[in-house]
Amino acid sequence: MGISLLPVSPPGAPTGGAAHFSLASSARVLGTLHLGPGAVIAQGAVIRSHGGSVRLGAGAAVLENATVTGASEHPVIVGERAVLGHRCVVLGAEVGALSEVGSGAILMPFARVGARCLVGEGTVIPSGMVVPDESVVEGRPGQLLRRATADDLERLRRLRGGNLSLPGQPLTAFSARDRAEDAPMGQLYTYRDKHPLVHPTATLFSTAEVSGDVVIGPGCIIGPGVKIVGDSEGPVRIGAGVQVLSNTVLHLPQDSSGLVLEDGVIIGPGCMVHGCHVGAGTLVEPGAILCDGSRLGRGCIVSAGSLVKPLSSFPDGARVEGFPAVQTGTLTTPPPPPRWALRPEDLAGLRRVG
The missing domain is CATH 2.160.10.10 (Hexapeptide repeat proteins)
Known part of the structure; x- marks a missing residue:
């Protein structure tokens, strides 16, 4: 694993907002x-x-x-x-x-x-x-x-x-803040004859992009920089009260049968989620990778940076961690929302779709 040293001030970085940064x-x-x-x-x-x-x-x-x-x-x-x-x-x-x-x-x-x-x-x-x-x-x-x-x-x-x-x-x-007046609430794109369907009570940040056969349920939050790509034969289905946080990518490969996030799932920032099934109330911590054909039961936790391999399966309440991930324990109660998840009060001033 290499170390990359980067310059403090990337050339050509635009300036805005307040002076001097x-x-x-x-x-x-x-x-x-x-x-x-x-x-x-x-x-x-x-x-x-x-x-x-x-x-x-x-x-x-x-x-x-x-x-x-x-x-x-x-x-x-x-x-x-x-x-x-x-x-x-x-x-x-x-x-x-x-x-x-x-x-x-x-x-x-x-x-x-x-x-x-x-x-x-x-x-x-x-x-x-x-x-x-x-x-x-x-x-x-x-x-x-x-x-x-x-x-x-x-x-x-x-x-x-x-x-x-x-x-x-x-x-x-x-x-x-992510100002609704600066851009439409989320960017929705048709792929062939498929167009995303977003419930009126869902919230999409303006830099979120959704394309193809995607259905987003009530009360969902799709964070800044999220990309949801439904350009395959299977659908992308996101249940009620799901959070998909900053700069995460949900992608459905061409040969996948579908991608499902059941009700109350929280996907942390910086994750990669391919064609898989995630059970209700499961928490996926930041930077995790869920590969094609994998399946997580209800109320699981996937630890930060873990890699869930293709076609792997975990039962309800599994604590999953590692690279590649294995089950390291069993939860007796569903995981509570972490403090880094979004709350309704964080969304003040954002316009909802619909």
């Missing part, structure tokens, strides 16, 4: 974000900051299609000149100054990555894990490999214009 037009910020001068929020990035709980230091970067979610009980703090890589997910975690979080990495609530650390691509930092300053960590779950070497720090220095100094700039509050 870069906000791409396709990025989405919900709530009040606190950030320093020179911060970058790149294309497709999604930041949810409940009660001002997300803080980005001066020169910090949230790169393309990354998801950052903070809450009062587990805020997100990203230090100065730190980089969150492409498609990474940070939920209520802390990242120290000058650290590099690789593409596709997942940081769970209460995790802490120290300053000048290197987090490998696809690494999962579980809840509560503490990574000391100047460490290299990789794996699912993350393992401390070694201390950062002089060569590692020199690479960081080169990527930051020849110095590792910190600006020490104060943060400024910035508020935005």
Whole structure:
């Protein structure tokens, strides 16, 4: 598993919103974000900051299609000149100054990555894990490999214009939301003769895209950057009260018989869900991959970053984790909605379809 070091300020990043930081037009910020001068929020990035709980230091970067979610009980703090890589997910975690979080990495609530650390691509930092300053960590779950070497720090220095100094700039509050007046609520596309059907009480964020033979049930929430692709012979059926969160992809391959999410399923940010069947009340944590023909029973939990292999099957109440995933336990009660899921009050100001 390699480590990709990325520049703090991607060239050509559009500027908008407030002065002195870069906000791409396709990025989405919900709530009040606190950030320093020179911060970058790149294309497709999604930041949810409940009660001002997300803080980005001066020169910090949230790169393309990354998801950052903070809450009062587990805020997100990203230090100065730190980089969150492409498609990474940070939920209520802390990242120290000058650290590099690789593409596709997942940081769970209460995790802490120290300053000048290197987090490998696809690494999962579980809840509560503490990574000391100047460490290299990789794996699912993350393992401390070694201390950062002089060569590692020199690479960081080169990527930051020849110095590792910190600006020490104060943060400024910035508020935005996914405004319905800026775009239609979700983008719906016909594929051949099939057009998506969306219940009037469902909510689609403006950057969500749905195509083909897809039915979305009552009370569903389809988050920013979600892609639901129903361009196969089988249907995509999403039950009542389902949440599909930021930058997740639901895809139905040509030879698949269908993709079904039963009532009350929650699919976390950054997931890949192919033609499978997910039972009612199941929770799929961030960055998980559900492959073709797999089946999950009712009230399961799939741990962050897990890979559910093709044609695999798990019973009701299974705790599923690993890469590839295996059953590691059995739940006695259905999993409650996690704090990083959306709540009705988070949707204030969003127009509903219909």
